[in-house]
Amino acid sequence: MSALAVEDLHVWFDLPGGRELHAVQGIDLALARGERLGLVGESGCGKTTAILAMMGLLPPSASVAGRVLLDGVDILAGGDRTMRPHRWTDIAMVFQGAMNAFDPVKTVGSQITEPLERAGIASGRAARTRTGELLELVGISAERQDRYPHEFSGGMRQRAAIAMALACEPKVLLADEPTTALDVMVQAQILELLVRLTDELGLAMVLVTHDLPLVSQACTRAAVMYAGRIAETGTTRELHHAPLHPYTRMLFQATPDLHGTGAVRSIPGAPPRLDEPTVGCPFSPRCDRAFAPCATTRPPLRSAEPGHLAHCHLEGGA
Amino acid sequence: MSPQELAEAVVPATADTRRRIPLWGFLKGHPQAAIGAAILVVFALVAILGPWLAPYGPREQVGPIFGTPSNPHPLGLDDAGIDILSLLIYGARITLIVGFAGALVAVVVGGTIGIVSGYFGGRIDNLLMRVTDYFLVIPDLVLLIVVASIWGRSLRNIIIIIGLVYWTFMARLIRSQVKVVRERAYVKRAQALGASHVRIITRHVLPQVLPLILAQTVLMVALAIFLETAISFLGLGDPNAPSWGRMIENAFDRSAISYGAWWAIVPPGLAVAIVIMAFNMLGTAAEDALNPRLKVSHLLRRHFRMRPLPDREDPR
Numbered sequence: 013m014s015a016l017a018v019e020d021l022h023v024w025f026d027l028p029g030g031r032e033l034h035a036v037q038g039i040d041l042a043l044a045r046g047e048r049l050g051l052v053g054e055s056g057c058g059k060t061t062a063i064l065a066m067m068g069l070l071p072p073s074a075s076v077a078g079r080v081l082l083d084g085v086d087i088l089a090g091g092d093r094t095m096r097p098h099r100w101t102d103i104a105m106v107f108q109g110a111m112n113a114f115d116p117v118k119t120v121g122s123q124i125t126e127p128l129e130r131a132g133i134a135s136g137r138a139a140r141t142r143t144g145e146l147l148e149l150v151g152i153s154a155e156r157q158d159r160y161p162h163e164f165s166g167g168m169r170q171r172a173a174i175a176m177a178l179a180c181e182p183k184v185l186l187a188d189e190p191t192t193a194l195d196v197m198v199q200a201q202i203l204e205l206l207v208r209l210t211d212e213l214g215l216a217m218v219l220v221t222h223d224l225p226l227v228s229q230a231c232t233r234a235a236v237m238y239a240g241r242i243a244e245t246g247t248t249r250e251l252h253h254a255p256l257h258p259y260t261r262m263l264f265q266a267t268p269d270l271h272g273t274g275a276v277r278s279i280p281g282a283p284p285r286l287d288e289p290t291v292g293c294p295f296s297p298r299c300d301r302a303f304a305p306c307a308t309t310r311p312p313l314r315s316a317e318p319g320h321l322a323h324c325h326l327e328g329g330a
Numbered sequence: 331m332s333p334q335e336l337a338e339a340v341v342p343a344t345a346d347t348r349r350r351i352p353l354w355g356f357l358k359g360h361p362q363a364a365i366g367a368a369i370l371v372v373f374a375l376v377a378i379l380g381p382w383l384a385p386y387g388p389r390e391q392v393g394p395i396f397g398t399p400s401n402p403h404p405l406g407l408d409d410a411g412i413d414i415l416s417l418l419i420y421g422a423r424i425t426l427i428v429g430f431a432g433a434l435v436a437v438v439v440g441g442t443i444g445i446v447s448g449y450f451g452g453r454i455d456n457l458l459m460r461v462t463d464y465f466l467v468i469p470d471l472v473l474l475i476v477v478a479s480i481w482g483r484s485l486r487n488i489i490i491i492i493g494l495v496y497w498t499f500m501a502r503l504i505r506s507q508v509k510v511v512r513e514r515a516y517v518k519r520a521q522a523l524g525a526s527h528v529r530i531i532t533r534h535v536l537p538q539v540l541p542l543i544l545a546q547t548v549l550m551v552a553l554a555i556f557l558e559t560a561i562s563f564l565g566l567g568d569p570n571a572p573s574w575g576r577m578i579e580n581a582f583d584r585s586a587i588s589y590g591a592w593w594a595i596v597p598p599g600l601a602v603a604i605v606i607m608a609f610n611m612l613g614t615a616a617e618d619a620l621n622p623r624l625k626v627s628h629l630l631r632r633h634f635r636m637r638p639l640p641d642r643e644d645p646r
Binding site for chain 2: 020022024038065068070071072073074075076077078088089090091092
């Protein structure tokens with residue numbers, strides 16, 4: 013059974029004037045224990061909204077449909093009420109810009125202790141010891157827990173945020189751009205840390221990023237999102253070498269390649285508006301291989317290998 | 331092009347000042363502001379058109395002492411046989427003028443001191459804030475009684491006294507906001523480009539604190555009207571200006587209560603209450619709109635909603 017399975021997840025946001033923005037339009041994901049899945053796509057495609065929905069952390073202006081299964085149990089069914097007992101204890105998150113997510117007037121340690129005490133895992137001296145262990149786990153010495161966030165470097169704060177996410181030993185970790193705004197050396201450290209932690213603790217991890225090389229490096233599988241939907245999902249190798257969806261191919265072409273000879277090419281155009289219903293394939297206006305059915309018919313789910321799926325009209329790869 | 335002009339062409343510094351609050355949308359989204367504004371428009375029109383609207387003059391004896399409300403005098407007559415409705419209409423002028431002028435003095439003095447103090451900091455800040463503290467610890471009522479009796483009873487003096495009492499609030503408030511704004515990166519950028527203090531204050535700091543000043547001004551007018559009424563009631567108002575406070579004081583003084591002439595006290599009292607309420611409604615709504623963080627919606631115990639799945643559009 014999958015540690016985390018997301019089935020047909022939709023998110024809408026209320027707009028002024030009774031209109032709606034369909035930010036996430038039915039995505040499916042499945043992760044086994046210890047598996048790392050990359051969720052990639054350009055800014056505004058719904059990556060962060062999707063994982064916030066999995067955490068049940070959307071604002072009151074959002075409405076949600078679909079299922080989020082944790083070990084086969086739908087934790088989204090009752091909204092916030094059914095989500096609350098699992099949040100942070102079973103499914104935890106490293107927020108985007110997590111290094112700025114600390115309260116500047118409380119010590120780092122006390123902020124890691126907070127979820128421990130809230131979840132009733134440890135308190136007092138035991139919680140302090142556990143906080144120390146958590147910091148050691150991410151490579152920060154235990155006695156630093158009495159320091160304030162401003163006394164930490166950016167990379168250390170990022171690692172402390174990961175320690176905070178791991179506090180209640182969750183089964184699933186959602187990491188929203190955990191390495192953005194860090195220099196490459198620290199980026200590599202954080203990535204190594206996340207890979208090591210998922211291997212050692214058997215965590216399932218969703219790594220949200222727009223950095224494709226990062227995903228290839230850290231994840232076995234990836235899902236490419238476009239305009240609130242999953243364009244293609246498969247192993248990172250398949251996505252790189254045999255993409256089924258032109259968007260995936262163009263995304264890789266837009267990424268500088270260390271060994272590559274080809275010039276970096278951008279994708280012209282912009283994603284469609286999500287406050288109006290899309291007809292056909294949302295990528296068709298920007299697609300270099302669009303043909304007749306793309307503009308009118310929703311592309312079917314096509315599969316090349318087991319587990320390698322794409323929503324595209326093209327047969328035989330992009 | 332100087333480096334500064336170049337930088338401001340790339341990053342327009344005026345972006346903040348160009349942001350306008352759409353008045354109509356604001357009134358539509360805040361019903362209490364719309365009600366407050368409507369009340370104030372009515373009172374302002376009455377004040378402006380006073381001499382044409384009032385059936386009688388403010389010093390014209392038209393009937394018996396404390397004449398009861400009747401058809402030609404719907405609100406009755408006062409102790410000198412003057413029509414109360416006419417007095418009320420003339421009083422709106424005085425009261426609103428004193429309210430606005432008093433608030434303006436407080437805002438201009440307090441705002442300037444707040445901006446200078448917050449922007450320059452250090453010794454200037456220390457000096458100005460100690461002066462502010464000094465004014466803050468003097469009891470308002472005592473200060474205004476003393477000043478009014480020394481300077482004499484005139485409208486101009488009342489306006490100055492109101493400014494004197496309320497500028498301290500404004501100075502403190504603006505100072506703290508300016509202190510926040512002056513640490514922003516774009517202020518440092520302007521400094522690095524060699525912008526003068528005057529330029530930074532007018533182009534970068536003022537546009538940021540202006541919404542706050544505006545909202546506070548509206549609330550300040552309400553306070554000023556209240557204070558004017560209080561001063562007049564204590565018998566320190568301008569004897570030649572029939573403000574609402576003076577009407578109440580006069581009626582009280584001439585024992586309207588023992589005559590049972592409620593109509594001499596209730597209408598001006600009600601008018602003061604309604605106008606102050608209207609200013610408060612408008613002011614607090616403006617504060618909300620200009621500083622949305624006052625409504626901390628993410629702390630509300632409301633959550634996202636669940637809804638049924640839409641039909642699958644794609645075959646699988």
